[in-house]
Structures are given as structure tokens and as C-alpha cells.
Amino acid sequence: MSLFRAGIPALLLGASLVLAAPIAAQAAPAAPAAARVHVEKQPKPPTTEELTKDQGSYLALVSRDHPLDPVNYKPKDLRGVAGSGHELRKDAATALESLLKGARKDSQSLAVLSAYRSYDRQLSLFNGYKARYGIEYATRLSAPAGTSEHQIGLAADIGLSSGHCNLKACFGDTAGGKWLAANAADFGFIVRYPADGEKVTGYKYEPWHLRYIGVDQAKAMAKSKAGTFEAFHAALVKASKVKPLTAAEIKKQRESLLVLRFLPPYRDWSIGYDFAR
Ligand SMILES: [Zn+2]
Known part of the structure; x- marks a missing residue:
């Protein structure tokens, strides 16, 4: 025994x-240890699924051309933004609180005018604009219910505490508006409807409307000079698509199968x- x-x-x-x-010989050339460490430090690139199907993704594109499904969609992790009386999704709320604190430090007194809006709230808001201005102009000003970024809890309208130029294009020329444009990305926000973006976004210039996409992506978008979230999102989708194998990759795969024999x-x-x- x-x-x-x-x-x-x-x-x-x-x-x-x-x-x-x-097995070790096979694995080694595919992923050298040094390269792997480097990759892990990078922000995880979003998948095509996250970008195009996941309404809970921070990179979800919601617009008139990309309505929510179901139209009365409601995010799960809403919470109050301290001192504002408005709600956002958890991470966006924390980010907005930091942004407001950062603005105060730089002597800018900003206020949250609106943040999360439910389907019903958006519906009555849009109908109000429609009654006042007619459908065509209302559509340039406000999103029909089920197509608003406010409904996914990642958008906030910011104004001056003084109320001066609130929800008007002139907000962009105020010190507070300029501070917002210059610093929003550091907190994960983008100015979603830029002055020259109406043809792409379908909305007039809204220097007050911030959209949360996360710090890494907001900074990446600023660097990319994409101009609009639509253009940036399209570039992300393109980069996320699974590419066909190159001839060299196919050869390498065949060789590793030979090793198995x-x-x-x-x-x-x-x-x-x-x-x-
Ligand atoms: Zn807004």
C-alpha cells in the first residue's frame, strides 16, 4: 500500500x-504580464450591448430618435441631491453634489433647477409648452415624454442662485455658466446641447442642461472634440463592435490548435x- x-x-x-x-507556452504570447497590468488601469470600454440596449447604462443615448422602452421607464437607484429638492441616480447625485461644492469653492453660486422627471411630469411639461407655443416650437424646447434624459435620472438643469438668465441661452455668458462649461467634465458631466449642435441633437442651445456620463467618458469626450454626445456615442459604438479576425490572428489560432495535437x-x-x- x-x-x-x-x-x-x-x-x-x-x-x-x-x-x-x-499550455503555458500557448498562453504566454497572447497576453504578456506587463501588457495585462497596463490594460487593467484603463477604463473598461463599453460593449455594444451597453451602448445600444441598456437603458441603465451611463452612456445610454436617449432622444426623440431613441425613445425609452417602456416609455414610462423609471431608474431604480434614484436619490435626493443634497439641498436641492431634486433626485438623480445615485452616482450622478454624488457627482452633482461635488460639482456644486467645487463651484462654491470658486465663488460660483449655482442651483439645481430640475433633475429627474418622471414620465407623467414630462408629459404635463411638454403639453404645457405645446399649448403655449404649438407643437413645432415646443419640440425644439422640450422632449416629448419617454424621450427625455431627465427621465433616466442622469440629467440636471443648473442655474444661478440669483435666478439671472435661468433656462435662457444668456446663462452661457454668465460667470457661473462659463464655470460650468469649463469644469463639468471633471465631475462626469457634459453640456448636452451645445450652441452649434441643434442639427444633430434636435435641441436649441441649452448651456444649463448637464448630462452625467461618468468622469472617464466625459473627459474622453472633451478630448475627442466630438461636439455632440450623438457623435461621441456613435464613435463608441463603432469602436465596440466585434471586429473580424485578421489573417495573422487566424494563423496564430491555427498554430495554437496544432500545439494541442x-x-x-x-x-x-x-x-x-x-x-x-
Ligand atoms: Zn434639461
Whole structure:
């Protein structure tokens, strides 16, 4: 018995060493350790699914052309933005609180005028504009219910505490509006409807409307000079698509399959295992 006991682990160890060698040789060229560490430090690139199907994604594109489904969609993690009487999704609320604090530090007194709006609230707001201005102008000013970023809890309208130029284009020329445009990305927000973006976004200039997309992506968008979220989003979708393998990659894959053929037959290994039992 003792001879068997001593012999069996040695036999198994021998088999595992033989198996381990070609597997290690296969794995090594695909992902060198240094490259892997570098990649892990980068923000995780969004998948096509997250960008185009997930309404809970911080990068979800919601507009008249991309309505919510169901139209009365409500995010799950809403919470109050401290001192504002308005709600946003948890991370966006924390980010907005930091932004307001940052503005105060720079002597800008900003206030939250609106943030999360339910389907019903958006419906009555849009109908109000429609009654006042007619459908065409109302559509340039406000989103029909089910197509508003306010409904996903990631958008906030910001104004001056003084009320001067609130929800007017002239807000962009105030010190507070300029501070917002210059600093929003540091907190994960973008000015969603820029002055020259109406053709793409479908909305007039709204220097007060912020959209939360996360710090990494907001900074990436500023750097990309995409101009509008629509353009930035389209570029992200393009980059996220699974690309077909190149000829070199196919060759490499074939070679690694050839290595598998030279592995010792598993049958031999299992004979030893049966014997051990
Ligand atoms: Zn807004």
C-alpha cells in the first residue's frame, strides 16, 4: 500500500507537468504580464450591448430618435441631491453634489433647477409648452415624454442662485455658466446641447442642461472634440463592435490548435487515475 501511495502522486505530478508545459507556452504570447497590468488601469470600454440596449447604462443615448422602452421607464437607484429638492441616480447625485461644492469653492453660486422627471411630469411639461407655443416650437424646447434624459435620472438643469438668465441661452455668458462649461467634465458631466449642435441633437442651445456620463467618458469626450454626445456615442459604438479576425490572428489560432495535437493522450493519464482509486 505504501508503495502505491508514494507512487501515485508522483505519477499524477508527472502528468500535470507534461500538460502544463504546452499550455503555458500557448498562453504566454497572447497576453504578456506587463501588457495585462497596463490594460487593467484603463477604463473598461463599453460593449455594444451597453451602448445600444441598456437603458441603465451611463452612456445610454436617449432622444426623440431613441425613445425609452417602456416609455414610462423609471431608474431604480434614484436619490435626493443634497439641498436641492431634486433626485438623480445615485452616482450622478454624488457627482452633482461635488460639482456644486467645487463651484462654491470658486465663488460660483449655482442651483439645481430640475433633475429627474418622471414620465407623467414630462408629459404635463411638454403639453404645457405645446399649448403655449404649438407643437413645432415646443419640440425644439422640450422632449416629448419617454424621450427625455431627465427621465433616466442622469440629467440636471443648473442655474444661478440669483435666478439671472435661468433656462435662457444668456446663462452661457454668465460667470457661473462659463464655470460650468469649463469644469463639468471633471465631475462626469457634459453640456448636452451645445450652441452649434441643434442639427444633430434636435435641441436649441441649452448651456444649463448637464448630462452625467461618468468622469472617464466625459473627459474622453472633451478630448475627442466630438461636439455632440450623438457623435461621441456613435464613435463608441463603432469602436465596440466585434471586429473580424485578421489573417495573422487566424494563423496564430491555427498554430495554437496544432500545439494541442501534441499533448499526451488523456487516456494514459486516466489509467493512472483509475489505478489510484
Ligand atoms: Zn434639461
